[in-house]
Amino acid sequence: GDSVTQMEGPVTLSEEAFLTINCTYTATGYPSLFWYVQYPGEGLQLLLKATKADDKGSNKGFEATYRKETTSFHLEKGSVQVSDSAVYFCALSEGAQKLVFGQGTRLTINP
Amino acid sequence: EPEVTQTPSHQVTQMGQEVILRCVPISNHLYFYWYRQILGQKVEFLVSFYNNEISEKSEIFDDQFSVERPDGSNFTLKIRSTKLEDSAMYFCASSDWGFEKLFFGSGTQLSVL
Numbered sequence: 001g002d003s004v005t006q007m008e009g010p011v012t013l014s015e016e017a018f019l020t021i022n023c024t025y026t027a028t029g030y031p032s033l034f035w036y037v038q039y040p041g042e043g044l045q046l047l048l049k050a051t052k053a054d055d056k057g058s059n060k061g062f063e064a065t066y067r068k069e070t071t072s073f074h075l076e077k078g079s080v081q082v083s084d085s086a087v088y089f090c091a092l093s094e095g096a097q098k099l100v101f102g103q104g105t106r107l108t109i110n111p
Numbered sequence: 112e113p114e115v116t117q118t119p120s121h122q123v124t125q126m127g128q129e130v131i132l133r134c135v136p137i138s139n140h141l142y143f144y145w146y147r148q149i150l151g152q153k154v155e156f157l158v159s160f161y162n163n164e165i166s167e168k169s170e171i172f173d174d175q176f177s178v179e180r181p182d183g184s185n186f187t188l189k190i191r192s193t194k195l196e197d198s199a200m201y202f203c204a205s206s207d208w209g210f211e212k213l214f215f216g217s218g219t220q221l222s223v224l
Contacts, residue, residue, distance in 0.1 A: 004153075032211070043115060043202065043215035044154075089154060097142070097159035097167040099213065103152065 002027045006090050006102035013080055014110050021075040021105050023064075023090035031092040033057075033066055033073040034099065038087045047075075047088070082109045113137045117203050117216035124193055124223055132188045132219045134203030143186045144204040144213065145178065147171075154202070160186065193223045 007022040025031065032051045036044040048057030053068035062077045073090060090102040116135040124130050136143050145157040158168045160178055177189045186205075190197055200220050204213040 036215075038215075041217060043117075043204075043217045044213075045215065046212050049211070091154075093211075097161070098144075098156040098169070099146075100156070101146075101154035104148075104154070 002031065002092060002094060002100045004090050004092055004100055004102035006105050010106040010108060012108045012110065015082055016079045019077040019080045021088055023073045023075065023102060025071050025073065025092050027092055027094055029094050031094045034091040035064055035075050036089040036091060044089060080109050082111050085109045115203055115205055115214050115216035117219050119219060121220045126195055126223055127192050130190050130193055130221065132201050134186045134216055135184055136186055136205030137214055140205035140207050142206045145188045146202045146204065147199040149199040195223050197221060198223045
């Protein structure tokens with residue numbers, strides 16, 4: 001079945017560092033790909049998405065490119081801030097009424 | 112910004128007891144979901160609900176689970192006889208159309224003792 005694998009956390013960086021959180025997926029068809037973020041005490045919220053190969057999703061300085069050849073959707077940000085500290089979830093959907101999530105990666109940014 | 116509200120934030124129950132987890136989705140949304148996350152594991156889909164009926168459910172969502180939209184605003188998840196392995200964070204979500212952008216509540220942490 002479909003699955004999503006994220007890099008193990010937790011990840012700790014200094015402010016203004018470059019961020020990459022790896023995400024790879026397994027799917028039978030052509031899924032849509034998502035990054036959700038959960039800030040402390042809040043629900044998951046959609047950060048960005050891409051619906052077909054080579055699409056780039058972007059939001060709040062974060063980017064991820066749908067790479068069909070490597071079945072990946074890595075999350076990147078050029079200069080992280082303390083306010084980016086959160087748990088990040090990679091997810092996919094193949095058009096069914098559900099998302100398949102990775103395990104989440106906890107990111108902590110130190111000033 | 113509108114948000115999905117879940118109550119309670121924490122629920123402790125004894126094994127075998129019934130629990131009802133409550134959610135108030137965003138008011139103009141049509142699709143409703145429950146997901147759960149056991150500590151240290153992935154967020155898992157449980158069920159989706161549209162037009163007053165279940166549209167999809169996972170293998171986890173067995174006869175011990177049920178969902179209901181008893182009025183125009185609430186969406187509930189009932190577990191009839193809780194087991195230790197039901198201990199998890201339960202997330203409610205809603206969307207205005209399909210799975211493309213879900214809005215999640217902050218979750219109910221269920222502990223079964």
